[in-house]
Amino acid sequence: MSAESQVYSEQELTAILSPRRLFKTIANCIWDYSFLPRASGDKLLVSKPGDLIWTPHRFGALGLIKPSRAYNCNSVRVSYGSFYYPQDILHRGTYQKYGIRTERYTADGMRFVFPEFISYEAVTKSGIERIDQTLWPELVRSYARLNSKTVNCLASCRNAAAAIHSLWVELVFFFDSLRTVCRQLEDMPIALEAPESRRRLDAEVKRAYDAGREYEGKIELWRFRDEAVTTFRSRGEASQLDEYIPVLDSALNPPVSLPQMLSLAKDIKNVNCIVGALLRRVGLGPCEAGIVELEECCDGLGLGITFKDVAELYYGPDAREIAGLCLNLSFRLKAHCEEMLGVTILAPPEHYSEFFEKMYPI
Amino acid sequence: MKHTEPITEETVRQQIDALLGEVVGVDAPIIIGVLRYGAHLPHLWREARTRPPIRVILSHMIEYLPAEVFEAGKFLVLDDTVFRGHQMKKCRQRLLDRGVAADRIRTAAVVVHEDADDVDDFPKARKSVLNNREYIQWKNRLCSLVKKGLRPTDRDHPLYFFKVSGISSGRLLAFLERYGRVTCQGQRCDGAPFVFSININSSLLTEPGSSPLPSFDEVGISLGNLCKLRVYWSDQGGVLKVTFVPIVFPEINIAQFVRASAFERLVGVPLNDLDYLRQNPEAWAGYIFFLASRSLAACLMLRFMTDFRRDILGAGGSISLEDPTGEDYPVEYVFPASYTRFYKRVFDSISSLLSTSEGADMSALSFPWPCAFDEGEVEDPRVQWPHVDWNVRVLSAVVDDTDPAEFDGRRWIQNTRSTSSASFSSLDKKIDNGLAVSICLDDLLDAGLLRAKDGKVSDAELGTYARVFLPGGEFNALQVSRLTESYRAEGETTGPADIEEPDLWVGDEC
Numbered sequence: 001m002s003a004e005s006q007v008y009s010e011q012e013l014t015a016i017l018s019p020r021r022l023f024k025t026i027a028n029c030i031w032d033y034s035f036l037p038r039a040s041g042d043k044l045l046v047s048k049p050g051d052l053i054w055t056p057h058r059f060g061a062l063g064l065i066k067p068s069r070a071y072n073c074n075s076v077r078v079s080y081g082s083f084y085y086p087q088d089i090l091h092r093g094t095y096q097k098y099g100i101r102t103e104r105y106t107a108d109g110m111r112f113v114f115p116e117f118i119s120y121e122a123v124t125k126s127g128i129e130r131i132d133q134t135l136w137p138e139l140v141r142s143y144a145r146l147n148s149k150t151v152n153c154l155a156s157c158r159n160a161a162a163a164i165h166s167l168w169v170e171l172v173f174f175f176d177s178l179r180t181v182c183r184q185l186e187d188m189p190i191a192l193e194a195p196e197s198r199r200r201l202d203a204e205v206k207r208a209y210d211a212g213r214e215y216e217g218k219i220e221l222w223r224f225r226d227e228a229v230t231t232f233r234s235r236g237e238a239s240q241l242d243e244y245i246p247v248l249d250s251a252l253n254p255p256v257s258l259p260q261m262l263s264l265a266k267d268i269k270n271v272n273c274i275v276g277a278l279l280r281r282v283g284l285g286p287c288e289a290g291i292v293e294l295e296e297c298c299d300g301l302g303l304g305i306t307f308k309d310v311a312e313l314y315y316g317p318d319a320r321e322i323a324g325l326c327l328n329l330s331f332r333l334k335a336h337c338e339e340m341l342g343v344t345i346l347a348p349p350e351h352y353s354e355f356f357e358k359m360y361p362i
Numbered sequence: 363m364k365h366t367e368p369i370t371e372e373t374v375r376q377q378i379d380a381l382l383g384e385v386v387g388v389d390a391p392i393i394i395g396v397l398r399y400g401a402h403l404p405h406l407w408r409e410a411r412t413r414p415p416i417r418v419i420l421s422h423m424i425e426y427l428p429a430e431v432f433e434a435g436k437f438l439v440l441d442d443t444v445f446r447g448h449q450m451k452k453c454r455q456r457l458l459d460r461g462v463a464a465d466r467i468r469t470a471a472v473v474v475h476e477d478a479d480d481v482d483d484f485p486k487a488r489k490s491v492l493n494n495r496e497y498i499q500w501k502n503r504l505c506s507l508v509k510k511g512l513r514p515t516d517r518d519h520p521l522y523f524f525k526v527s528g529i530s531s532g533r534l535l536a537f538l539e540r541y542g543r544v545t546c547q548g549q550r551c552d553g554a555p556f557v558f559s560i561n562i563n564s565s566l567l568t569e570p571g572s573s574p575l576p577s578f579d580e581v582g583i584s585l586g587n588l589c590k591l592r593v594y595w596s597d598q599g600g601v602l603k604v605t606f607v608p609i610v611f612p613e614i615n616i617a618q619f620v621r622a623s624a625f626e627r628l629v630g631v632p633l634n635d636l637d638y639l640r641q642n643p644e645a646w647a648g649y650i651f652f653l654a655s656r657s658l659a660a661c662l663m664l665r666f667m668t669d670f671r672r673d674i675l676g677a678g679g680s681i682s683l684e685d686p687t688g689e690d691y692p693v694e695y696v697f698p699a700s701y702t703r704f705y706k707r708v709f710d711s712i713s714s715l716l717s718t719s720e721g722a723d724m725s726a727l728s729f730p731w732p733c734a735f736d737e738g739e740v741e742d743p744r745v746q747w748p749h750v751d752w753n754v755r756v757l758s759a760v761v762d763d764t765d766p767a768e769f770d771g772r773r774w775i776q777n778t779r780s781t782s783s784a785s786f787s788s789l790d791k792k793i794d795n796g797l798a799v800s801i802c803l804d805d806l807l808d809a810g811l812l813r814a815k816d817g818k819v820s821d822a823e824l825g826t827y828a829r830v831f832l833p834g835g836e837f838n839a840l841q842v843s844r845l846t847e848s849y850r851a852e853g854e855t856t857g858p859a860d861i862e863e864p865d866l867w868v869g870d871e872c
Contacts, residue, residue: 193747282745291539295532308556311535315558316546316801317745 019102021148022112026063027155028143028246030054031162033136035247044244047132054155054162055083056169056355058211060218061156065089066356081349082356098122138239146232153221153228154246160258161250163222165355167261170215171337172351174268177208178275178330181284185323192282192319205276205285212272219265222258256341264337270297271333274310275326281317303332369496374503375406377472377490382407385470391436392417392696394424396453397813397835398515399504400441403472405513410692419696422518422815424456425645426652426698428638432460437467442504443497444471445836447479448776473500475837477773497837505810509554512596512603513689516807518815519607520656520705522663522712523689526602528679531556531595534602537673538593541666541731545801555596561800563732564589564610566665573661574627582618582826583654586611586786587796589662592804603684608659608666609829611786616647616824625650629657630707635700643824651816651827653704660708667712669731683713743798751849752793756802757811757833758846759792760784766833767843776839783832785819803831810834811842 031054036044051067064083077085090100090112099115123133143151157163181204184191191197221228232246239245274297276287289297291314298307305325313322334345346354367373382404385391395401395418404416419427439453450469457467473490475497492500508515526534535558538544542562564585567573575581592607619625625633631653639646674681686709687694697705743752761782768777784792789799806812817830833842 192745291535292530292532295530307531311531311556311558312546314546315535315544319745 019112020059020062021151023062023064024060024148024151024155025140025143026052027054027061028063028151028158029136029139030063031155031158032139032241032245032247035249036135036241036244039244039247039249044135044241045131046135047129049136055352056156056162056165058169058173058207058214060152060214061162061166063155080352082352135241138241139245142232142235142237142239142241142245145237146235149221149224150228150231153224154232156218157222157225158229158246159248159250161254163218163225164254164256164258164261166218166221167215168256169351170211170218171264171268171345172348174208174211174215174272175330175334175345176347177204177211178326181205181208181279182323182327182330185282185284186320186327189319189323192284198283202284205279209272209276209285209287212268212276215268215272216265219262222262255343260341264340266300267303267333267336270301271303271329273297274301274305275329278310278313278317278322278326281314282319282322303329303336305329305332369499369503371503371507374472374500374507375408378403378406379408381470381472383409385438385440385468386413386416389436390414391438391468392419392431394419394421394437394439394453394457396421396439396441396449398517399443399508400439401517402508402513402515403440403442404693405511406507413692415692415694417694417696420517421453421456423697424453424460425642426639426649426701427460427696428698429461431696432457432462435466437462439467439469441469441471442473443501443837444474444478445497446475446477446775448778449835451479473497501810501837506554509557512555512594512605514557514592514594514605514607516592516607519609519659520708521686521689522606522608522709523684523686524604524606524681525684526595526604526674526679526681527600529602529674529677531597531602533677533679534595534604537670537677540673541591541669543797545797545804555594558593559800559804560591560593561797562589562591562662562666563587565732567610567658567661569732572665573658575624578612581622581624582615583624583658584613584787585658586613587790588786588800589659590800591662591666606663606666608663610655610658610662611829612655612658613785613787613819613826613828614651614654615820615822615826616650617822619654620650620824625654629653629700629704631700631703635703644818647818647824648816648827649698649700653700655816655827655829657704657708660704660711663708664711664715667715671716681716683709683716743795744801752798753802753805753811754845754849756789756793756799757806757842758849759789760812760831761833761842761846765843765847766839774840774843776836780833780839783817783830785828785830787828788819789831807831810838811845 030049030052032039033046033049034054036046051065052063053066055062055064055066057064064079066082067084067089077088079085089095090102098118101113103111103113143154146154156166181201185201191201229246229248233242273287273289274294276285277289277294279285280287280289291311294310294314295307298305298310305328309325313325338345345351386393386404386407393404393416395403401418401420404410404418410416419431437457439450439457441450441453444450450471454467454469458464473492476491476493514521529537535544538558538560542560545559545561546557564587567585567589568578575583578585589608589610592609593604594607595602595604620633625631633650636646636649639649671681686705743750761780762784764777764780764782766777766780766782767774768780769775786799786803789803790796793799803812803814807814811834812831813834814829814831816827817832818825819828819830820826833839
């Protein structure tokens with residue numbers, strides 16, 4: 001990809017298509033497609049994007065599948081009680097008939113494989129409206145060649161409502177993973193000695209740490225938003241949709257304001273650094289913060305934990321005591337966030353239930 | 363008088379104030395501070411600074427002082443608590459052995475256990491008698507009170523006081539990491555100063571220039587694998603008041619050491635300055651070990667300070683050495699003249715090191731310190747095997763198969779005939795993890811379950827001496843007995859390979 005254009009060539013595009021990128025591209029398309037009739041003043045009366053939904057996820061906003069039809073739950077996994085894994089769904093007959101499949105090409109890497117083309121006969125039989133057959137591919141093409149940061153930014157933070165939901169979901173996962181790992185470590189520090197338990201604890205700590213870091217990442221994306229819109233509009237590929245996309249407005253006013261969410265960033269960063277560094281001392285997670293960085297974090301934190309408390313555990317790493325302090329710190333931060341935002345931070349499944357019931361913006 | 367008030371740090375302090383106010387006011391005796399807390403009490407006395415200086419002899423120094431010290435004046439054997447009274451009696455007997463007449467010795471403790479023998483005789487009217495529960499509570503309150511002060515209680519090691527400016531606590535810790543494995547020491551306590559240990563590879567002392575001795579083996583010194591620096595500090599308005607306590611664990615064959623004329627070279631004091639102890643060969647040999655081992659620790663301190671000073675200056679900070687008499691005031695410790703000369707020599711060396719052309723040698727080639735542990739070794743044994751109670755393991759290795767307590771037909775008491783003790787090297791061999799031993803010793807000494815003293819570890823000519831660790835006295839001896847008995851009853855804790863995979867994960871991993 002050339003730095004100037006910030007878009008991918010046809011060749012590069014085929015090489016980088018991962019599920020993650022696909023879901024983020026779809027998230028953008030869902031948002032635009034949902035708002036096209038409104039944004040175009042009903043000139044473009046496109047259909048709803050089927051079972052695809054835009055959702056804030058711990059990987060950033062994704063286009064996921066929330067099927068209206070029921071599948072046999074024994075063979076289809078449900079994530080957070082709401083989403084089906086696309087790779088499972090794509091193995092079902094509905095999609096297989098178009099030749100779409102998934103392919104595992106490394107130990108943990110998955111790629112989608114699409115057919116070179118779908119026959120006219122199959123497209124006709126699918127019952128897809130003419131307008132959708134024309135505009136949906138145009139829309140997908142508009143996003144497909146943008147660089148990852150721009151796609152991420154527009155998927156997660158194209159407007160305040162999306163940014164709030166994206167930040168919110170990181171908070172939910174940060175607290176949930178932290179609580180899970182600290183409770184288990186506090187109850188049974190012996191889990192550190194069994195390889196499988198240790199691996200799971202390590203993965204959970206990484207999840208919490210990533211969520212904390214992503215909170216900052218999302219704020220950066222929000223600050224990048226205007227630049228991302230400019231990049232999108234100057235991508236050098238004309239489309240009849242250009243007049244309307246990317247759609248930046250939202251139909252929903254979330255219950256908290258973006259400045260409130262932004263004001264929490266420093267505390268979340270400090271707590272994530274402290275907790276990450278302490279858990280790293282018992283061999284869990286990826287945080288590499290040193291003692292000087294910890295001191296800076298403690299100095300900027302007003303949650304009743306002193307640098308001395310942290311330093312003593314940093315150099316006297318007792319797993320149970322570290323878990324206790326981290327749990328305590330996460331509870332205090334959660335209470336502080338809830339007080340600042342005036343809302344309760346729920347666990348992931350409850351979060352998604354409430355999200356779909358009350359706050360689904362599209 | 364039966365104790366009825368709630369026991370708080372403030373009430374403990376009031377009791378200390380009341381006792382010291384009374385005992386020091388009478389005859390201005392020389393105080394013999396029994397073990398760590400007994401010697402520490404005068405520092406807790408709030409009115410001390412308004413009174414004339416208080417002369418204190420540390421109990422481990424009794425045999426090393428010249429006879430003149432004991433020829434006149436009154437002596438007060440002072441302890442914080444009396445459990446059964448063995449320590450108090452023992453200390454009194456040592457004074458009698460030094461020729462102090464019985465009528466010149468008085469004893470005092472702040473509180474006594476209800477089962478204590480009637481050994482403390484001053485001032486009886488104020489004596490608080492505590493039952494078992496109250497006694498433990500009182501000890502804990504005192505312990506927390508002592509920890510809140512910057513002054514460490516391990517006074518049988520020389521202390522070096524510094525002022526560090528322009529450096530934060532975090533930066534200081536980051537510097538300390540360069541010299542060895544930094545560990546947190548003892549039980550944590552709110553409001554207490556920072557207390558850490560740096561565990562250092564003792565092969566550092568064998569490097570050329572680290573000590574005045576060409577070879578340790580030839581002069582009868584065998585060093586333990588680790589040595590350490592205990593570091594205490596508090597941040598006082600941006601200035602760190604830091605106390606360093608260097609500790610080395612040598613075993614010294616006294617006869618060989620003396621024959622090789624190593625004493626004067628290492629300590630910087632002529633050996634004949636110790637001739638007044640010749641009548642008591644055990645005290646003479648013990649004191650030689652005391653000065654030699656503290657001199658090795660001073661070598662560590664100097665070696666450390668050479669590089670540490672560069673770190674501080676390089677970060678834009680400054681460091682200065684503080685006069686110990688000012689730090690000790692209003693307590694005036696009574697030391698043998700040879701000790702004072704030794705300390706002054708080290709003090710002057712550090713002062714001169716810190717004052718010479720500050721920052722001028724910043725560009726000097728700085729060699730890395732030898733790594734205290736092999737590459738890839740686990741950070742801390744407590745992390746690798748959290749299920750192992752390392753402290754009890756070390757305790758058990760100290761007492762071996764002997765019981766530090768015995769049943770006298772009515773109750774369990776300290777077994778005064780028990781000789782169980784272990785040097786650092788022997789514990790290192792038994793536990794096979796030097797860092798674990800070092801960390802546990804810090805914890806156990808801090809909790810009072812172990813105590814340390816200089817002791818003879820072999821009966822060779824004049825003996826081989828080492829720092830040895832033994833069960834805590836009286837009340838703590840019983841605790842050690844209970845803990846180690848449970849450990850023996852349960853057998854060795856299962857090793858990592860025997861741990862079953864705990865069933866922690868009930869939910870689906872998303």
